[in-house]
Amino acid sequence: EAQVTQNPRYLITVTGKKLTVTCSQNMNHEYMSWYRQDPGLGLRQIYYSMNVEATDKGDVPEGYKVSRKEKRNFPLILESPSPNQTSLYFCASSLRTTGLAGDEQYFGPGTRLTVT
Amino acid sequence: AQTVTQSQPEMSVQEAETVTLSCTYDTSESDYYLFWYKQPPSRQMILVIRQEAYKQQNATENRFSVNFQKAAKSFSLKISDSQLGDAAMYFCAYRNYMEYGNKLVFGAGTILRVKS
Numbered sequence: 590e591a592q593v594t595q596n597p598r599y600l601i602t603v604t605g606k607k608l609t610v611t612c613s614q615n616m617n618h619e620y621m622s623w624y625r626q627d628p629g630l631g632l633r634q635i636y637y638s639m640n641v642e643a644t645d646k647g648d649v650p651e652g653y654k655v656s657r658k659e660k661r662n663f664p665l666i667l668e669s670p671s672p673n674q675t676s677l678y679f680c681a682s683s684l685r686t687t688g689l690a691g692d693e694q695y696f697g698p699g700t701r702l703t704v705t
Numbered sequence: 706a707q708t709v710t711q712s713q714p715e716m717s718v719q720e721a722e723t724v725t726l727s728c729t730y731d732t733s734e735s736d737y738y739l740f741w742y743k744q745p746p747s748r749q750m751i752l753v754i755r756q757e758a759y760k761q762q763n764a765t766e767n768r769f770s771v772n773f774q775k776a777a778k779s780f781s782l783k784i785s786d787s788q789l790g791d792a793a794m795y796f797c798a799y800r801n802y803m804e805y806g807n808k809l810v811f812g813a814g815t816i817l818r819v820k821s
Contacts, residue, residue, distance in 0.1 A: 631811035
């Protein structure tokens with residue numbers, strides 16, 4: 590089944606304890622992206638990747654890191670989480686990076702992160 | 706400035722009735738895509754309908770249709786014969802490759818409640 594998976598689905602952690610949220614897609618997609626969802630703000634892009642070893646900042650990159658060593662994986666790293674990073678996180682992928690109509694973005698199931 | 710605006714934080718509809726969710730956006734581009742996503746309590750992001758700006762015909766998917774007014778930069782979603790399963794958060798999103806690459810720009814969302 591074609592899908593985007595994220596792990597963990599739920600995570601409660603403490604300030605300053607490094608964590609990684611994994612994202613994997615099995616569709617051979619070039620483009621991958623991370624969004625965070627907050628009440629009243631919708632979803633905002635954190636980082637994106639056009640292909641392996643090609644990553645760039647989105648709208649809200651502060652406090653986050655990413656890597657794209659393999660085409661299928663795009664982990665989100667919080668080196669020193671803070672309470673303002675409490676949010677719902679989504680990974681998304683699409684086949685190409687051209688923005689054409691056929692480039693639907695497929696979303697993962699979301700990760701609910703709470704930082705205390 | 707906010708690019709995508711959903712002015713209705715919450716809406717209610719009686720089962721079997723019709724409801725319209727509003728969305729306006731701001732752009733100086735002529736070629737772009739607009740989307741409505743549904744987010745049920747499971748938090749999964751589900752693509753409901755898509756509109757390509759260069760197509761004048763309004764998109765339709767079963768009970769879901771849009772009213773796309775390009776000059777007014779308006780993109781409303783009409784849900785006919787509302788069902789209990791339509792209860793969810795609905796997000797309007799915009800994508801223009803020249804402005805934002807493959808990024809989706811989301812509105813703040815509208816919570817739709819369906820009364821039985």
